[in-house]
Amino acid sequence: MLYIGVDLGTSAVKLLLMDAEGDIKNIVSKEYPLYFPHPGWSEQSPEDWFAQTMEGIKELTAEVDKSEVAGISFGGQMHGLVTLDKNDCVIRPAILWNDGRTGKETDYLNRVIGKDKLSEYTANIAFAGFTAPKILWMKENEPENFAKVVKIMLPKDYLAYKLSGTFCTDVSDASGMLLLDVKNRCWSKEMIEICGISEDMLPKLFESYEVVGTLKKEIAEELGLKESVKVIAGAGDNAAAAVGTGTVGDGRCNISLGTSGTLFVSSKKFGVDEYNALHSFDHADGNYHLMGCMLSAASCNKWWSEEILKTKDFAAEQKEIHKLGENTVFYLPYLMGERSPHNNPKARAMFIGMSMDTTRADMTQAVLEGVTFGLRDSLEVARNLGIHIERTKICGGGAKSPLWKKMVANIMNMKVDVIESEEGPALGAAMLAAVGCGEYPSVEAAAEKIVKIIATIEPEEELVAKYEEKYQKFKQIYPTVKGLYEL
Incomplete structure (x- = not known):
């Protein structure tokens, strides 16, 4: 069928x-x-x-x-x-x-x-x-x-x-x-x-x-x-994307680089982050999940490439990016305000740290890194809850970029499992249809059969250390400029 x-x-x-x-x-x-x-x-x-x-x-x-x-x-x-x-x-x-x-x-x-x-x-x-x-x-x-x-x-x-x-x-x-x-x-x-x-x-x-x-x-x-x-x-x-990446059952993680960006952690137990920086939702597998959501993720790269650089060749723009972990330009990815963890609809995007030798590639790199740093903010909340995550699946349009996946692995210091199909929500929805029609006894059974890991990107110790230093700087930017959004 x-x-x-x-x-x-x-x-x-x-x-x-x-x-x-x-x-x-x-x-x-x-x-x-x-x-x-x-x-x-x-x-x-x-x-x-x-x-x-x-x-x-x-x-x-x-x-x-x-x-x-x-x-x-x-x-x-x-x-x-x-x-x-x-x-x-x-x-x-x-x-x-x-x-x-x-x-x-x-x-x-x-x-x-x-x-x-x-x-x-x-x-x-x-x-x-x-x-x-x-x-x-x-x-x-x-x-x-x-x-x-x-x-x-x-x-x-x-x-x-x-x-x-x-x-x-x-x-x-x-x-x-x-x-x-x-x-x-x-x-x-x-x-x-x-x-x-x-x-x-x-x-x-x-x-x-x-x-x-x-x-x-x-x-x-x-x-x-x-x-x-x-x-x-x-x-x-x-939740549909999580099903499509096999992020079901207990303690599994998925990162979505779509129009919005999410960090999604599945759980068989109901739980709430005491600061409510993460959402506590019901999951499509009959259990629960915690989720950090940023409002602009791959849409930041789309805006930067199409509206500012006037190109749709995303891959060509990323070819010139070589020095990971060494960029002095930072980007706050808040084009539409921000949800997790800041909950501030007035927040806006910005670049900081440019100099006379800043290049087009530096700016593009900053956009990709800024989105990933923003997702790292939600990961830190999960880690503070005692949730230990060693690896993640990845989906969304941004997941088609090898460079961006490498950034995720090293900025998050997690193994990134690449799955055969990166169709996310559409595949997850089709899987739910199959479960509803009795093709599989449960969502977990469907995921085990259908979702296949084809590669794993490992974090690199030296690059993780470089990005850790950059992330600590990134974390200081939003609190420093937050008051400007109220003007």
Whole structure:
């Protein structure tokens, strides 16, 4: 049988077709626009997501026996606020994960309601990108729109709803709404009351590998698929990526260098970082995970190369980088503010340390190193919790760069396991579909069968020492300039 994984990203939807053995048969990507109506705001049209997903599925399955398609599941950008009215029409553009408009609401939740209470209710504190602050923003700033709200959902769940008619979400994605009691995997009645909504506005909760329904008749006909094709709940993009890299079970790590960057640690036990610098979420394998998330990762390199250097040849730019651990230029990777560990939507990117002999390659190197240093910040929080991590998987667009992977190994002082497929969320979603259809007894069993390590990058003692010195300097920059962001 065949399984479709849909990775609903920020710049495009990537669709992957996988057989029962985990062999990838086809991959299709469809782009859609991203809107910035005000500085720091970030929005998209859910209708664009659905239209491009439908076109993508048609293209994905054009050359195969469509009767073999058994299931479809999702990995999706997290935290986005999608609202529907009584007629199931989208009320306003979705407010995305990297939108920074909710500073006032985030402060209210953290300071007035209180971080201790939020952590008690949800295992997390408020971040500007989370869904609950967006609900409060909409209630305050768009009361006419808020009065129309009948359904509140996350981006990938809009696709599941359009395909199956089931109003659903999964616990991994719901963990990032600040509405879920993560420990008990149920909606928090206290947070529902604080946000001024009712529980019937929220979707039914499922585990990521559970079947939520089948294709609606008209959808199946349009796609040329059987109505019996199962729709599986899916997961937030980072949890789906973790499944796709085999980061399931206990004590495993994955680093994602996508539009955003994440450090993801799987665990069979529920746990909370006392400073709430890391997110404590439910995992797609039925367990839990801790995650540090930076808002701009590979997107920093994309911005630097395409907008500033005016080139899309990322590899050519990196060819001139030779002296690792010796760069005197530093880069703070906060193009859209920052989440972990600083929780500051006002933070912004900057270069520091240039001189008359600074080269283009030095600047490019600083961007790659700055993102990796930012992820190291989250790793240090995990290490302070007593979590001992010796190796990590890696995925995302940035993982295609051999140079960047070498930087990760040496800046983190960890072995980096390179897997056969770096498709991350799309592969993880297809694997969840296979589990939901009974192809595998568990997510861990699917990962053990499908995910294959093809190489390991070892940290080099001399380079680790050089980068340790550089990281200690990097750590001092944000506290030094933090006050400038308030001006």
